[in-house]
Amino acid sequence: MSLDPQPLAPALEAAEAAGWTTTVRLDLDGVRGKAELMRRCGGALRLPEWVGGNWDALADALRDLSWLPSTGGGRLVAVTSWREYAAARPGEWETFVEVLEEAVDFWRAEVGGGGPELAVVLAEGGAGPGAGSAAGAPPPAPRLKHRRG
Secondary structure, three states: OOOOOEOHHHHHHHHHHOOOOEEEEEEOOOOOOHHHHHHHHHHHHOOOOOOOOOHHHHHHHHHHOOOOOOOOOOEEEEEEOOHHHHHHOHHHHHHHHHHHHHHHHHHHHHHHHOOOOEEEEEEOOOOOOOOOOOOOOOOOOOOOOOOOO
């Protein structure tokens, strides 16, 4: 599974049609490094205090999700204004995307067991209506080779 940039409006519409009630916008505008990225994740996702500022802690939190309110259905995380960070910190960006991909894959496997599904969308363009990335199941693509360390 891969996160391919897509328009946001179709993702939001698909999530609503599927009965998903939790949508989180993770705005990366102005993020210059990993520490700021982790702070943004913490704020947008309302991460518990035990989540430290490292990749493994973020990965663990995204596999738990008990702390993220849901009234049913799945959860959609829309990542907006990400291109500048991706260009400035490509290694960190690859690792971040890998963490997101692994979380989505984990929850996709758990859906059969009654767990909530998670979708992450990379919003293309602006963050307003009609812009951004799509819901649920982004198109398949090769996994990243980079492993977090």
